Amino acid sequence: MTYCCGILVRGGLVMIADTRTNAGLDNIATYRKLHIFENPGERVVALAAAGNLAVTQAVLSYLSEGIEDPETGAVQTIMDMPSMFKTAQFVGNAVRRVRDVDGPSLELSASGFDVSILLGGQIGDGRLRLFMVYRAGNFIETTEDTPYLQIGEHKYGKPILDRAVTYDTDLLDALKLGLISMDSTMRSNLGVGLPIDILTMRRDTLHADRNLRIEADEPYFHNLREQWSTALRQAHLAIATPPYPPSEGPADIES
Amino acid sequence: MTYCCGILVRGGLVMIADTRTNAGLDNIATYRKLHIFENPGERVVALAAAGNLAVTQAVLSYLSEGIEDPETGAVQTIMDMPSMFKTAQFVGNAVRRVRDVDGPSLELSASGFDVSILLGGQIGDGRLRLFMVYRAGNFIETTEDTPYLQIGEHKYGKPILDRAVTYDTDLLDALKLGLISMDSTMRSNLGVGLPIDILTMRRDTLHADRNLRIEADEPYFHNLREQWSTALRQAHLAIATPPYPPSEGPADIES
Numbered sequence: 001m002t003y004c005c006g007i008l009v010r011g012g013l014v015m016i017a018d019t020r021t022n023a024g025l026d027n028i029a030t031y032r033k034l035h036i037f038e039n040p041g042e043r044v045v046a047l048a049a050a051g052n053l054a055v056t057q058a059v060l061s062y063l064s065e066g067i068e069d070p071e072t073g074a075v076q077t078i079m080d081m082p083s084m085f086k087t088a089q090f091v092g093n094a095v096r097r098v099r100d101v102d103g104p105s106l107e108l109s110a111s112g113f114d115v116s117i118l119l120g121g122q123i124g125d126g127r128l129r130l131f132m133v134y135r136a137g138n139f140i141e142t143t144e145d146t147p148y149l150q151i152g153e154h155k156y157g158k159p160i161l162d163r164a165v166t167y168d169t170d171l172l173d174a175l176k177l178g179l180i181s182m183d184s185t186m187r188s189n190l191g192v193g194l195p196i197d198i199l200t201m202r203r204d205t206l207h208a209d210r211n212l213r214i215e216a217d218e219p220y221f222h223n224l225r226e227q228w229s230t231a232l233r234q235a236h237l238a239i240a241t242p243p244y245p246p247s248e249g250p251a252d253i254e255s
Numbered sequence: 256m257t258y259c260c261g262i263l264v265r266g267g268l269v270m271i272a273d274t275r276t277n278a279g280l281d282n283i284a285t286y287r288k289l290h291i292f293e294n295p296g297e298r299v300v301a302l303a304a305a306g307n308l309a310v311t312q313a314v315l316s317y318l319s320e321g322i323e324d325p326e327t328g329a330v331q332t333i334m335d336m337p338s339m340f341k342t343a344q345f346v347g348n349a350v351r352r353v354r355d356v357d358g359p360s361l362e363l364s365a366s367g368f369d370v371s372i373l374l375g376g377q378i379g380d381g382r383l384r385l386f387m388v389y390r391a392g393n394f395i396e397t398t399e400d401t402p403y404l405q406i407g408e409h410k411y412g413k414p415i416l417d418r419a420v421t422y423d424t425d426l427l428d429a430l431k432l433g434l435i436s437m438d439s440t441m442r443s444n445l446g447v448g449l450p451i452d453i454l455t456m457r458r459d460t461l462h463a464d465r466n467l468r469i470e471a472d473e474p475y476f477h478n479l480r481e482q483w484s485t486a487l488r489q490a491h492l493a494i495a496t497p498p499y500p501p502s503e504g505p506a507d508i509e510s
Contacts, residue, residue: 155410159439163487172496180491184414198499209501220498231490232418236435239482239505243475244453246464 001191002033002050003179004151005161006118008142010129011171013120020193034197035060037078043123044085045078045200050152051115051135052106055098059115062094068077082195084121085127091119092137105185116151120199130205149166151169168179175200176224185227256446257288257305260416260433263385263397266377266426267457271433275448283434289452290315292333295462298378300333300342301454306390307368310353314370316490319351339376339384345373347392371406376456383458384390394459411443412436430455431479438480444490
């Protein structure tokens with residue numbers, strides 16, 4: 001499994017991805033799922049992928065090695081795209097190319113052809129944008145109403161995002177909420193695990209201002225997990241006991 | 256969709272079920288999913304079901320109308336079972352009977368043959384027990400290590416149970432935690448909705464001491480939802496901002 005979330009607020013973009021892959025419970029490994037294509041001052045594009053590892057690696061290879069433009073014959077890579085919209089189309093094209101090759105045989109297997117991608121970033125004068133590319137190669141993007149997207153094992157970590165994230169959330173608070181969301185997911189699903197890769201990018205800087213890996217012994221994240229657990233415990237203790245009165249017992253039998 | 260959870264603590268049993276059924280988003284209805292078979296002082300058996308409504312209704316009809324014992328020819332209902340273990344086997348048999356009749360044609364449809372059942376209660380001198388019956392008719396039960404079971408849309412409401420419920424949790428606190436779990440689920444999945452049916456049963460009383468329906472305007476549950484939201488908001492506000500320092504900007508390009 002995988003869990004990745006992206007949050008696009010007024011101040012900028014947060015992307016968070018775990019690193020655990022598994023082919024059955026007895027075959028666990030660590031792979032980076034958050035990939036950054038950066039030319040500081042010109043573009044920063046970050047991509048987080050969930051699904052078959054072979055599929056996501058093949059998509060990444062197409063993005064870096066390039067795809068031949070059928071009209072001009074020129075080979076273009078993700079770094080050649082002039083806008084985030086064109087970048088999302090390019091990623092969708094790469095997904096379709098992999099599906100053309102591997103899809104039919106994968107569809108005969110239990111796992112099927114499975115991939116979903118978060119794609120965030122900014123290019124030149126364009127807007128900072130965050131997309132989710134589906135396995136069909138089509139995509140949606142965040143809006144001010146719905147400023148976050150998730151891929152992979154998304155349900156455990158969704159309630160905190162639903163309750164707390166708005167477009168006006170501060171960028172570092174959005175990072176904190178994303179980490180709480182990741183913590184909730186890791187506690188309930190063994191297929192999602194440390195280390196975690198994070199990226200933050202302030203709007204219009206064209207530069208990834210935080211791009212780091214959180215390991216198991218990292219003190220801030222460790223404390224966040226402890227504090228969140230303690231706070232949840234206190235929160236439910238502070239709620240009154242249900243006042244519903246007992247119904248009458250069957251006195252003739254109990255007496 | 257459906258969400259039901261059962262929690263069996265030292266003090267007794269809690270069962271909670273929503274009432275929303277849907278066949279597509281444009282076909283929503285309210286059906287009771289929590290059913291109680293009670294002869295106070297002798298037995299209390301509660302059953303919550305998720306899956307195809309036609310399947311769960313057929314299972315319930317078998318339980319009430321009875322199934323013929325192949326050896327003796329006698330027709331037995333759920334009220335004739337001498338123990339909770341036999342009751343769970345009986346429910347499993349009813350599931351298999353429905354599958355024999357409806358399974359093959361359901362498996363050809365998109366929905367498939369889908370049912371899962373929580374079964375809790377106590378009979379005579381037997382132990383208070385809580386089972387989950389699978390679609391194959393087999394079943395598991397809670398233990399002191401894992402005192403709760405869920406069916407239906409279980410992921411959104413699992414983190415609070417994972418963190419807070421132990422076998423030593425007070426019975427009414429377990430009810431409160433179950434309601435928080437239900438709230439988290441209802442907020443994230445429109446297929447789970449009010450009203451909610453709840454049941455509590457103290458160990459060795461052979462009597463359902465709370466058996467009631469929570470409607471949308473019920474003040475305690477309304478306040479619980481508000482308080483929980485407020486507490487979560489305060490909890491994440493109380494956690495420090497991530498201390499990760501920005502990486503250096505690309506001075507040559509930005510200047």
